[in-house]
Amino acid sequence: MRNTKARRDILGVLDEYDYPLNAEQIYEKLNEDYDKSTIYRNLKNYEENGEIKSIVFSDKIKYFFKGQGHFHFIYCIKCKKFERFDLCYSEQMSKYIKERLGFRVLTHTLYFEGICKECQKITKDNQYDNFDE
Ligand SMILES: [Zn+2]
Ligand SMILES: [Zn+2]
Numbered sequence: 001m002r003n004t005k006a007r008r009d010i011l012g013v014l015d016e017y018d019y020p021l022n023a024e025q026i027y028e029k030l031n032e033d034y035d036k037s038t039i040y041r042n043l044k045n046y047e048e049n050g051e052i053k054s055i056v057f058s059d060k061i062k063y064f065f066k067g068q069g070h071f072h073f074i075y076c077i078k079c080k081k082f083e084r085f086d087l088c089y090s091e092q093m094s095k096y097i098k099e100r101l102g103f104r105v106l107t108h109t110l111y112f113e114g115i116c117k118e119c120q121k122i123t124k125d126n127q128y129d130n131f132d133e
Contacts, residue, residue: 006034010042011051011066019082020055020063020073057113074112078119 013029014021021029027039043064046052054064057075063082073082094105 006038006042007046009033010039011046014052014064014066017065019084020065022061022063026064055109055111057111072110072112074114076116076119077113078115081116083116 009030010026013026016029023036023039023043026043027034027036030039043052043054047054047064052064052066054062055073056062058077059080061080070088071084071086072088073084075082088110090105090108090110093108097103097105
């Protein structure tokens with residue numbers, strides 16, 4: 001029965017947030033009711049069953065989310081915050097890929113990384129300016 005409860009709790013946390021969470025954050029949000037290995041193991045299972053999806057950004061941390069609908073994320077590399085948005089230009093890209101490469105596109109994964117508004121205010125260096133477009 002413990003498994004059923006863990007399942008409800010872990011998937012429940014992901015339901016609550018409309019942005020991805022890593023195992024550590026899920027562990028904290030569950031008030032450390034489960035040990036980390038339980039959380040990692042369960043997340044792995046749910047992902048294998050296709051119940052949840054995960055993404056990895058340049059910091060190599062795996063973030064999990066429930067993949068209902070189609071949307072994209074931008075991730076702030078400074079404060080590690082996500083914003084979710086619905087705009088997608090896949091139609092145009094799929095058309096391009098079909099014409100140029102002959103592939104029929106079934107799905108796509110497109111993630112953005114950047115620096116959020118708040119972090120831009122406190123970031124004095126201009127090292128990211130080149131990536132503006
Ligand atoms: Zn930020
Ligand atoms: Zn898309």
